[in-house]
Amino acid sequence: MxxxxxxxxxxxxxxxxxxxxxxxxxxxxxxxxxNAAESAEKRKDGRTGREWIIALPAELDDGARQELASAFGxxxxxxxxxxxxxxxxxxxxxGDNRNHHAHVMTTTRQVSRDAAGLLVMGEKSTxxxxxxxxxxxxxxxxxxxxxxxxxxxxxxxxxxxxxxxxDARIDSRSxxxxxxxxEATTHLxxxxxxxxxxxxxxxxxDGNRQVAANxxxxxxxxxxxxxxxx
Numbered sequence: 001m002x003x004x005x006x007x008x009x010x011x012x013x014x015x016x017x018x019x020x021x022x023x024x025x026x027x028x029x030x031x032x033x034x035n036a037a038e039s040a041e042k043r044k045d046g047r048t049g050r051e052w053i054i055a056l057p058a059e060l061d062d063g064a065r066q067e068l069a070s071a072f073g074x075x076x077x078x079x080x081x082x083x084x085x086x087x088x089x090x091x092x093x094x095g096d097n098r099n100h101h102a103h104v105m106t107t108t109r110q111v112s113r114d115a116a117g118l119l120v121m122g123e124k125s126t127x128x129x130x131x132x133x134x135x136x137x138x139x140x141x142x143x144x145x146x147x148x149x150x151x152x153x154x155x156x157x158x159x160x161x162x163x164x165x166x167d168a169r170i171d172s173r174s175x176x177x178x179x180x181x182x183e184a185t186t187h188l189x190x191x192x193x194x195x196x197x198x199x200x201x202x203x204x205x206d207g208n209r210q211v212a213a214n215x216x217x218x219x220x221x222x223x224x225x226x227x228x229x230x
Contacts, residue, residue: 014090016062019070021077021084022111028119033083037107040121049085049105050127052076052149056088057157058098059166068160069102072153080125081110147172 020027037048054072056065066088073084084106091099110122126134131141139145154172161168 016088016090017066018088019073019086021070021073021086023077023081023083024113028083030085033085033107033119036119036121037109040109047108050108052104052106054102054104054153056100056102057161057166057168057170058100059161059168060164064160064164065100068157069104072156073104075152075156076104076106076149080106080127081122082125083107083111
């Protein structure tokens, strides 16, 4: 749905820092960027951005996490010729206090500037193209591209951890690919099941919800990067 509203993808709690990165190494004003991105889409259902979430290693200090996230944003900007809107967040208050993370929004179109310095939205970046078009350009599938970005993040994060003197390492593969087990839930039983059906919390239900949250966090931490729009 097209809203016509000014875009601001940083309106989430616990924002530590924000940054806009363009392929030419310059920055831009956030509202101008996303309004230009929306104006470039002629279809009502045209997508203006692709969002990635990266889990920043807790073993790094604030400065190293900022440097790593910014470096990843620059890699995306130069790789695809797009603009990158980066927002680093603190861990959620009610979650794992190690879950430092960043939201990375990229434009779906390539971005440049005209002679007057105004933003120009060009063609869709290669990651946005259909597999048919990608094959015609000699490229792999979109799914392969996402895997390549996961691997890029793995290399960058592990290099940062090594430079920080940490023995910790991340693995961009899924838990299943790594052969890791997930926490098991508990059978609710008739009493707890009846309570849950009546929208009343039960101890076993609460326990299962916590297990589900833990499993989701483990999956996120293990893969380290999630493409929300693939």
